[in-house]
Amino acid sequence: MNAPVKIETTLKDWETDQEVRWCPGCGDYAILKAVQRTLPELGCDPANTVFISGIGCSSRFPYYIESYGFHTIHGRAPAVATGVKLANPDLDVWLVTGDGDGLSIGGNHLMHVLRRNVNMQILLFNNEIYGLTKGQASPTSRIGTRSPSTPTGSVDSPTRVAAFALGVGARFVARGFDVSKKLPEVLKAAHAHQGAAIIEIYQNCIVYNKDVFDGFAAPKGAEDSQLWLEDGEPMLFANGAKGVALDLETLALKIVDVVDGDWQAAGVIRHNVKNRSIAHMLVELPFGPFPKALGVIYDDPAPTFETLVAEERERASEGKEPNLSALLAKGQTWTVDAE
Amino acid sequence: MATQKAAPRSDLSQQDAITVRFAGDSGDGMQLTGGQFTLSTALAGNDLATFPDFPAEIRAPQGTLFGVSAFQINFGAREVDTAGDTPDVLVAMNPAALKTNLPALKPGGLVIIDTGEFTKRNLDKAKYDVSPLEDDTLAKYDTLQLDISDMTLEAVKPFGLGKKEALRCKNMWTLGLALWMFDRPREPLQNWLREKFAKKPDIADANIAALDAGHAYGETAELAGPLQQVHLDPVPTAPGLYRTVTGAEAISLGLVAGARLLRLPMFFGGYPITPASAILHHLAKLKEFNVTTFQAEDEIAAICAAIGASYAGSLGVTSSSGPGIALKGEAMGLGIMTELPLVIINSQRGGPSTGLPTKTEQSDLYQAVYGRNGDAPMPVIAARSPGDAFECAIEACRIAVQYMTPVMLLTDGYIANASEPWQVPDPDSFERFPAEFLTEPRGEQLLPYKRNERGARPWIKPGTPGMMHRIGGIEKAADTGHIDYSPDNHQLMTDLRQNKILGVDIPDQDVCLGESSGTLAVVGWGSSYGPIHQGVKRAIAKGLSVSHIHVRHIWPLPGNLGDLLRGFDHVLVPEMNTGQFKTVLRDQYLVDAQPLTKTSGQPFAIAEIEDAIGKYFDGIPDNEGGQVAVNEQQLPSPVGGDE
Numbered sequence: 001m002n003a004p005v006k007i008e009t010t011l012k013d014w015e016t017d018q019e020v021r022w023c024p025g026c027g028d029y030a031i032l033k034a035v036q037r038t039l040p041e042l043g044c045d046p047a048n049t050v051f052i053s054g055i056g057c058s059s060r061f062p063y064y065i066e067s068y069g070f071h072t073i074h075g076r077a078p079a080v081a082t083g084v085k086l087a088n089p090d091l092d093v094w095l096v097t098g099d100g101d102g103l104s105i106g107g108n109h110l111m112h113v114l115r116r117n118v119n120m121q122i123l124l125f126n127n128e129i130y131g132l133t134k135g136q137a138s139p140t141s142r143i144g145t146r147s148p149s150t151p152t153g154s155v156d157s158p159t160r161v162a163a164f165a166l167g168v169g170a171r172f173v174a175r176g177f178d179v180s181k182k183l184p185e186v187l188k189a190a191h192a193h194q195g196a197a198i199i200e201i202y203q204n205c206i207v208y209n210k211d212v213f214d215g216f217a218a219p220k221g222a223e224d225s226q227l228w229l230e231d232g233e234p235m236l237f238a239n240g241a242k243g244v245a246l247d248l249e250t251l252a253l254k255i256v257d258v259v260d261g262d263w264q265a266a267g268v269i270r271h272n273v274k275n276r277s278i279a280h281m282l283v284e285l286p287f288g289p290f291p292k293a294l295g296v297i298y299d300d301p302a303p304t305f306e307t308l309v310a311e312e313r314e315r316a317s318e319g320k321e322p323n324l325s326a327l328l329a330k331g332q333t334w335t336v337d338a339e
Numbered sequence: 340m341a342t343q344k345a346a347p348r349s350d351l352s353q354q355d356a357i358t359v360r361f362a363g364d365s366g367d368g369m370q371l372t373g374g375q376f377t378l379s380t381a382l383a384g385n386d387l388a389t390f391p392d393f394p395a396e397i398r399a400p401q402g403t404l405f406g407v408s409a410f411q412i413n414f415g416a417r418e419v420d421t422a423g424d425t426p427d428v429l430v431a432m433n434p435a436a437l438k439t440n441l442p443a444l445k446p447g448g449l450v451i452i453d454t455g456e457f458t459k460r461n462l463d464k465a466k467y468d469v470s471p472l473e474d475d476t477l478a479k480y481d482t483l484q485l486d487i488s489d490m491t492l493e494a495v496k497p498f499g500l501g502k503k504e505a506l507r508c509k510n511m512w513t514l515g516l517a518l519w520m521f522d523r524p525r526e527p528l529q530n531w532l533r534e535k536f537a538k539k540p541d542i543a544d545a546n547i548a549a550l551d552a553g554h555a556y557g558e559t560a561e562l563a564g565p566l567q568q569v570h571l572d573p574v575p576t577a578p579g580l581y582r583t584v585t586g587a588e589a590i591s592l593g594l595v596a597g598a599r600l601l602r603l604p605m606f607f608g609g610y611p612i613t614p615a616s617a618i619l620h621h622l623a624k625l626k627e628f629n630v631t632t633f634q635a636e637d638e639i640a641a642i643c644a645a646i647g648a649s650y651a652g653s654l655g656v657t658s659s660s661g662p663g664i665a666l667k668g669e670a671m672g673l674g675i676m677t678e679l680p681l682v683i684i685n686s687q688r689g690g691p692s693t694g695l696p697t698k699t700e701q702s703d704l705y706q707a708v709y710g711r712n713g714d715a716p717m718p719v720i721a722a723r724s725p726g727d728a729f730e731c732a733i734e735a736c737r738i739a740v741q742y743m744t745p746v747m748l749l750t751d752g753y754i755a756n757a758s759e760p761w762q763v764p765d766p767d768s769f770e771r772f773p774a775e776f777l778t779e780p781r782g783e784q785l786l787p788y789k790r791n792e793r794g795a796r797p798w799i800k801p802g803t804p805g806m807m808h809r810i811g812g813i814e815k816a817a818d819t820g821h822i823d824y825s826p827d828n829h830q831l832m833t834d835l836r837q838n839k840i841l842g843v844d845i846p847d848q849d850v851c852l853g854e855s856s857g858t859l860a861v862v863g864w865g866s867s868y869g870p871i872h873q874g875v876k877r878a879i880a881k882g883l884s885v886s887h888i889h890v891r892h893i894w895p896l897p898g899n900l901g902d903l904l905r906g907f908d909h910v911l912v913p914e915m916n917t918g919q920f921k922t923v924l925r926d927q928y929l930v931d932a933q934p935l936t937k938t939s940g941q942p943f944a945i946a947e948i949e950d951a952i953g954k955y956f957d958g959i960p961d962n963e964g965g966q967v968a969v970n971e972q973q974l975p976s977p978v979g980g981d982e
Contacts, residue, residue, distance in 0.1 A: 068808070071811025072812065076640070080647035081647060082635075083649075088801070321627070332527060
């Protein structure tokens with residue numbers, strides 16, 4: 001249903017006249033550029049594109065994209081976007097949210113938009129902190145995060161975005177990070193997916209949670225710390241010297257050394273985006289012992305909510321005349337005659 | 340079989356209106372019995388009003404006091420506006436039903452009792468130490484004690500049902516007797532039963548047999564006792580086609596009609612809550628009218644999805660009751676800030692918090708008018724009756740779209756569930772108000788917040804080429820709609836939003852009964868219309884200078900209301916809360932409005948209104964000329980200034 005007609009645009013066409021108001025050096029700038037670069041490549045029509053956001057730094061996003069935009073209220077963007085898609089399934093909807101907006105105040109709505117499978121791209125900027133409210137711990141903050149609201153370190157266990165999404169029934173789950181050159185490819189995959197497609201985008205908050213993703217996002221050592229997944233390709237990293245294999249005894253993933261490029265001999269498995277079990281394992285891999293699994297982790301389309309709702313409405317209407325006079329006079333009636 | 344005690348008889352045949360209450364265990368099918376009796380009453384051409392009163396529990400333990408479910412109907416050969424203050428006839432299907440409902444019965448009234456249920460066990464559950472059939476509990480009343488259970492079992496014997504199933508037909512036996520008492524045909528009901536149990540013909544036959552047996556009992560047992568047949572003539576009414584309608588049905592139909600007059604698809608976002616769910620259920624069955632219903636994950640999502648749908652060019656509607664409306668508050672602010680059309684229906688119930696989910700109250704008026712953060716003005720309309728709710732829903736749709744604003748429609752548990760005869764309107768008789776979308780800039784620049792003569796901004800659907808723009812909850816610059824926090828702009832935008840709503844085009848307030856000036860104005864709103872109307876009618880009949888003013892437009896208030904109220908020496912405001920509308924009237928007009936409040940979860944009785952009116956005229960012989968004694972306790976009326 002997305003953008004039936006491809007339109008020719010340039011990056012400039014997707015820029016608004018509004019001054020961008022993120023902190024200098026914020027990861028949001030890189031994501032904005034990646035999106036503005038990708039939209040022309042997808043042939044998207046600005047008039048048919050709607051960016052919908054909640055509240056937070058990330059949610060300023062719609063003001064900077066020259067399309068239709070709706071900056072809603074804290075946590076509720078998925079619900080607003082669901083209404084938009086049900087009212088007009090032809091609109092190409094992008095949802096922009098953050099870890100606080102999407103997983104704390106709006107966790108319930110994120111769960112339901114994913115399980116209902118409303119056709120839209122969901123960009124969840126995860127910076128593991130509340131930025132706009134000046135640096136409080138968020139539901140994705142690591143244990144021990146020191147912040148104004150947790151001066152001696154947070155004690156609550158963080159939630160994991162991709163695992164949450166898979167758990168509630170999402171049909172497309174991917175990961176990327178702000179300055180990654182591969183982010184546009186992930187955005188394109190999400191757009192190609194018919195249904196709710198969520199991308200967890202690790203985003204560097206340089207003011208309140210600086211460089212927390214350096215472990216895998218820093219250019220140095222990236223080959224060892226990033227496991228980019230490609231459908232049908234072996235799960236290799238460290239320039240092909242290492243791979244991910246399934247330990248048949250523990251039924252868990254393990255890292256194996258690949259000698260002379262013979263990944264098959266090492267037991268490295270091929271990524272299959274339709275394999276939900278492996279997807280669950282990939283999103284649960286602890287970073288450190290394992291590299292960070294990035295790219296399209298899971299992509300297995302199912303009928304979209306708005307299509308099912310429209311079909312159901314058609315079925316229910318079949319053979320029924322929308323006759324208002326008849327409807328008003330339904331049931332047992334009686335006539336009072338003029339005297 | 341039947342024992343009949345001599346008692347002071349009230350002769351029903353002398354009355355032009357009769358109130359009957361069916362009371363039983365919540366498993367006894369009293370609501371269904373009442374509903375079907377209502378239909379037969381309507382078909383007989385009597386005017387009627389009903390009051391279903393049921394417990395919050397889905398299946399309360401059988402026979403308990405809190406498991407009693409009752410249905411009251413008032414019907415007459417004249418105009419009827421309320422469900423009746425005190426029943427003339429009480430049907431009590433078990434001891435608990437007798438205990439909880441007997442105090443309401445009129446002295447000398449008739450109580451029909453199923454003695455089959457007056458077992459030791461049931462008496463214990465109803466906390467009767469001695470059976471009320473054996474002491475003087477019933478001395479004040481006429482009684483008809485029948486073993487309805489046994490007679491039902493006997494009647495349905497040929498159909499081979501189990502005892503439990505057979506006893507389920509008791510309500511039909513009772514209904515049969517009631518139909519005989521009030522001279523009603525059985526055919527419509529027999530047809531209904533056949534249709535309802537089309538797949539279980541033996542159940543249909545058993546129910547019909549029970550119905551016939553109850554009817555036959557009346558016919559053959561018409562003794563010199565309390566059992567008498569009464570016939571009420573049809574009420575002379577305007578010619579036309581009629582049906583019965585509940586408030587929830589009327590609102591659903593009104594929304595469909597409103598969307599049709601706007602030429603818009605309707606999107607309804609709801610979340611289950613008593614007593615508002617009925618609207619979601621009705622609309623879910625009307626998809627052929629281009630209606631999309633969405634059961635959201637919560638109240639907030641329900642309104643947000645409706646806002647999203649309005650943004651995309653549908654008529655967004657959401658509905659709830661007080662607790663759910665509270666949750667929707669922030670999103671209403673978003674609707675007000677982004678100036679998108681939205682209809683919000685509040686089926687009020689007793690509060691605060693969970694309160695009394697199945698009981699009625701009018702205590703969300705402050706919430707409707709004032710209950711949002713910031714200066715967030717929103718039109719508020721209140722329906723007075725089930726039939727009136729239809730027009731109010733259409734009015735809400737019109738205002739929402741013409742003024743690009745959320746509108747709240749207040750109804751309540753009483754209106755939602757109660758039914759009344761309704762003259763089927765001709766949909767073509769309503770003025771059309773098709774929605775307009777802006778498809779190209781009016782000048783050189785696209786100005787999404789440039790207002791028209793009504794103060795409304797244009798509605799621009801996403802998908803329209805060349806009209807891309809951004810909206811949101813942050814303060815907007817006038818005209819461009821860009822983010823603007825500047826002091827002058829916020830002052831301007833606050834004023835523009837306020838003035839837009841205050842300028843909503845609504846009709847002048849009329850006086851629905853009595854003179855347009857005088858001693859006392861009784862000012863009501865919402866579902867207390869019936870008792871106020873009858874109370875004022877009786878007062879006028881006594882020669883008192885009293886008028887009834889019933890306000891539909893709670894916000895903004897009708898332009899002439901202040902002047903109208905100042906034409907009366909006194910203003911009395913009966914409402915089912917602690918005096919909320921009274922406060923609004925005082926604030927807006929500096930009038931000395933006095934409250935008459937009730938928060939028992941029950942509607943006003945006519946007598947309560949009558950008494951309250953009477954107090955204004957105490958001490959005046961015959962009350963001629965409508966002079967009123969000075970009431971020292973009242974606040975002094977304002978002098979000058981506002982006059």
